[in-house]
Amino acid sequence: MKGIYKNLRKDFLVEYRNRSAVNISFAFALITTMSVSLVAGGTGLEPHIHAILIWMIIFFSGMNGLAHTFIREEDEKNALFLRLSYQPEGIYISKLIFNIIFFTGIIALICPLYLFFLQTKPQNPVLFILTAFSGGLAIASITTILGAMVSKAGGKGSLFTVLSFPLILPVMWISISNTWIAIEGNKVPDYRNILFLFLFSGVIALISYLLFRYIWVE
Amino acid sequence: MKVHKLVYILMPLALYLAFMWAPPAAILGEASRILYFHVPVAFVSVIAFVTAGIESIIIIIQKNKNSLLREEKAYNATLIGLIFSVLTLVTGAIWANLNWGTYWNWDPRQTSIVILLLIYIAYFSLYSALSDNENRGKISSVYLILAMIIMPVFVFIIPRVYDSLHPDTLINADKKMYLDPAMKITLFVSTAAFTLLYFYIYNIMNRISVIKIKIQEKHHAL
Numbered sequence: 001m002k003g004i005y006k007n008l009r010k011d012f013l014v015e016y017r018n019r020s021a022v023n024i025s026f027a028f029a030l031i032t033t034m035s036v037s038l039v040a041g042g043t044g045l046e047p048h049i050h051a052i053l054i055w056m057i058i059f060f061s062g063m064n065g066l067a068h069t070f071i072r073e074e075d076e077k078n079a080l081f082l083r084l085s086y087q088p089e090g091i092y093i094s095k096l097i098f099n100i101i102f103f104t105g106i107i108a109l110i111c112p113l114y115l116f117f118l119q120t121k122p123q124n125p126v127l128f129i130l131t132a133f134s135g136g137l138a139i140a141s142i143t144t145i146l147g148a149m150v151s152k153a154g155g156k157g158s159l160f161t162v163l164s165f166p167l168i169l170p171v172m173w174i175s176i177s178n179t180w181i182a183i184e185g186n187k188v189p190d191y192r193n194i195l196f197l198f199l200f201s202g203v204i205a206l207i208s209y210l211l212f213r214y215i216w217v218e
Numbered sequence: 219m220k221v222h223k224l225v226y227i228l229m230p231l232a233l234y235l236a237f238m239w240a241p242p243a244a245i246l247g248e249a250s251r252i253l254y255f256h257v258p259v260a261f262v263s264v265i266a267f268v269t270a271g272i273e274s275i276i277i278i279i280q281k282n283k284n285s286l287l288r289e290e291k292a293y294n295a296t297l298i299g300l301i302f303s304v305l306t307l308v309t310g311a312i313w314a315n316l317n318w319g320t321y322w323n324w325d326p327r328q329t330s331i332v333i334l335l336l337i338y339i340a341y342f343s344l345y346s347a348l349s350d351n352e353n354r355g356k357i358s359s360v361y362l363i364l365a366m367i368i369m370p371v372f373v374f375i376i377p378r379v380y381d382s383l384h385p386d387t388l389i390n391a392d393k394k395m396y397l398d399p400a401m402k403i404t405l406f407v408s409t410a411a412f413t414l415l416y417f418y419i420y421n422i423m424n425r426i427s428v429i430k431i432k433i434q435e436k437h438h439a440l
Contacts, residue, residue: 145360153351169363214278218352
């Protein structure tokens, strides 16, 4: 427990000092949201187009920062020190918590900005918020373990996006469809999709927790 | 004689039953014969991906025992699974064109098989990116285990949650197979033939892997 807290504190301190992942992801989120609103702000897009655009912006903003937590440890040569000092499971949990907080922050920035600039309003705000949170949680759960794998491959180019995209697609599929329902407000919301996303996150996090040791320990 | 060599008998028999013996379906006509190829190749692709996942679990459990051969076995199973998935996609597209008038219409079942393909194509990207890493076997095994866990979402959950034009699957809500007895027999024979074909190819590829590893070991010893 102490190890998790210490490592989490270290990650936040490092991020606070250089703000590389946060800056890149937030800047990307801002630029893409502004670009979309500049091009399509006054055109009155269909709810499903809004849902797709929001999740595409969320996905690519996350891709710029989520793998960073592990790649940074390898780049800055901290990985060996971490391996010697903490249990692999503790490192995994701290990185997972960091990624969840980080990604929730990105989503909390993107969604209001998007809704404001595109002048759209979800008819079912509860479903909208729940989908954004549960979808973000699922994406953070998958990308944490994939980030660890990519860091071992030297963080090569677009490998993280190549690995993440297909595994994240079921989450994106369900999140887009739920966001569409939330914006449109005509259909009866199916909260089982939210439950599925939470369960999916839980299963992936549990499997990752059990298998992380085999990626981390050389 | 090894069991998988029965493919020499079962495959011609399956072809005969599919084209000559089984009657055409009531509404779909002769186009329905693609069922005897589409369903078995889809089944085999799932078997291959599960084999790769199981090999990966063994790599993780057994520490360093024949891990290179296991790694090769997982790789071979994934490669065969990928080829059979492409065949599933192609046979499905041909059937879609005959019945829906288009090869591709983003039906949930078509989409999920494409995503499954992408997942396993990504495995090969990871595998080659880790070529310098001594821990490649274990890292790529973790990916295959994750992929095996996510696979049922695409194969069983998503196509059932979203509206699909795809005919009712053999594993359906009623747990009944709505097929003529002759069609049912043909489908079973064809599925058995393709499964044996998979094990036949898998066995050959594994034997090649053993030779490759032995050559590498001799090369390192020199």
